[in-house]
Amino acid sequence: MIKERVVPPVAKRVPKTLSIHNDTRIDDYFWLNQREDQDVLDYLNAENAYFEEMTAHTKAFEDNLFKEMKARIKEDDESVPYKYNGYWYIVKYETGKDYPIYIRRKDTLDAPDELMFDCNEMAKGHDYFKLAGISISPDNTKVAYGLDTVGRRQYTINFKSLVDNEPITDTIENTTGSASWANDNATLFYTKKDEETLRSDKVFKHKLGTNESEDKLVFHEIDDTFGVAVYKSKSRKYIIIACYSTLTNEYHILDANTPNAGFKVFQERIRGLEYSISHFEDHFYMVTNKDEATNFKLMKTDETKTEVSNWVEVIPHREDVLLEDIDIFKDFLVISERSNGLNQIRITRWDETDDYYLPFDSETYTAYTGTNVDFDTEVLRYSYNSLTNPASTIDFNMVTKTKTIKKEQQVLGGTFDKNNYQSERLWATADDGTKIPMSVVYKKGVKKDGNSPVLQYAYGSYGSTIDPYFSSIRLSLLDRGFIYVIAHVRGGEYLGRNWYEQGKLLQKKNTFTDFIACSKFLIENNYTSPKHLYALGGSAGGLLIGAVINMAPQLYHGVIAAVPFVDVVTTMLDDSIPLTTGEYDEWGNPNTLEYYNYMKSYSPYDNVKAQDYPHILVTTGLHDSQVQYWEPAKWVAKMRFLKTDTNKLFLKTNMNAGHGGASGRFEALKEDAEEYAFLLDLENITS
Structure with a gap:
């Protein structure tokens, strides 16, 4: 009996006219942004059901991949202890359990364990669970911590006594999760989020034993292109409020011994002046780009004279060295x-x-x-x-x-030997002649005859550098003949700050053409061929994947776009969406015609067209606070309507998670196994 062909879901088309700058775009899938609408949920569930049915033949293999990945991980593991304020702190994992256990030991590592948190117990009854922002009071008797049980990164701050391990009744809603104690062991400073945009915009002062409604607002960031954070200096002398945007910083400081005094501006914001501060003895040290120090330099100033006019150079700017941190x-x-x-x-x-x-x-x-x-x-x-x-x-x-x-x-399982693998650094040439570095790893013996599968990964935004790192999960690809490549494209800071500047705003397309140049290099030098080349990117890296398959779909056999930022123009025009206003300095403000036209020319959703695309797997989370689920959903719907091929196109939505995917360490592995099974199936590798 011939099995009937599975028909993919088709999203209804409800044209919506979007007009600005005397330009009109028609968005047939704008309706998908109604998170609570039953039609939207039905569509997402239909896509999930289609994905499950179309990949049913790989499920046994996927399960084996998961077991294989899990078997390499030391389940009964613990972190290297570190000492802080008289206690050794350790994070443990136990066999078969998804979540960490936090303990501490007083004075020596031989002291008995003091249990702080068993997240396995705390996570019971929750589909998603994340504990963050653990903050111990200076006298070591109390702890503040943030909990998120949705995945939208809106944390509730809770408290408990470390003397009797009993909860303290205070709770604070809708925060970033972290809090900083003043030195009186009773006052805390924390950051709240805007309910709609999720921008962290307010710093409050909380007195232990009082209601949240009594908390005092100590700072409000009214510029919606900035976010705020609050933390304590390593010297423990200062509470510091950090105001940050892509291009500009401002700090406010308060002596941690006088929590009821007012914060003092360290150096008021000057557009384009970036700096961070560290306190030591009677000075502050600043990593800064002052005086056009593109790659940053180190300066210092007396703690009582913090204005920029008092800053003195410690380490000068260097054209060939990026100063990252101290x-x-x-x-x-x-x-x-x-x-x-x-x-x-x-x-x-x-x-x-x-x-x-x-x-x-x-x-x-x-x-x-x-x-x-x-x-x-x-x-x-x-x-x-x-x-x-x-x-x-x-x-x-x-x-x-x-x-x-x-x-x-430790890499368990008995088969791993690092001497069996080879890494190298390659350099492709971009369209403008720039040399683009790649970090490459493969198992020794892999032939460079054009027939090896390659998975090419990149991110390429926000100056975030993807360093060449080890992954035991990745071995499941390497051991099956895959070559793994990290393309260090412009938009990151791999080759310094200018590397970032050349991959943002009105030069953003360099990120995409760099990636394509790396793909062409790998093909021309017989590392692979278009029949065996795959691409992977997530979030802003998903934007990269979306742009690349519009520009050069013929180079790739398959791609994975995880939580992809693909509806660039519409999102950046909607200042109610989380992150939008804070990112004008990264992508540009499309309310300005020049940036609107440039964004529109590369935005993946706006540039989907009637052409052949590679096999595509797109993943998202219903509660994503960084890239809203409807961006990938709309993108898939539009591609399904316009594409001219019969290749696979899947949308997988985690209905219980946000931007980071599943919260448990092994649940997250299942997502990796699912993605790997998709790639290996395209290579006809089934075991």
């Missing part, structure tokens, strides 16, 4: 830099008697400073990994210059 210790300053795309960690003594770099000799790797909350120590904690080396947590003695590997990620 870590301050009692006797040492640690500087995180990036040169030619590679991380560097520089250690210098405050008394200037020593200045050196940690040695790294791999061709492509990732190294970064870790949890360094202890101020009075000569030990720096940092992490190191590469495409072939599992992550290591290392304690480095900055005096003796000796290192102790505290933990190396």
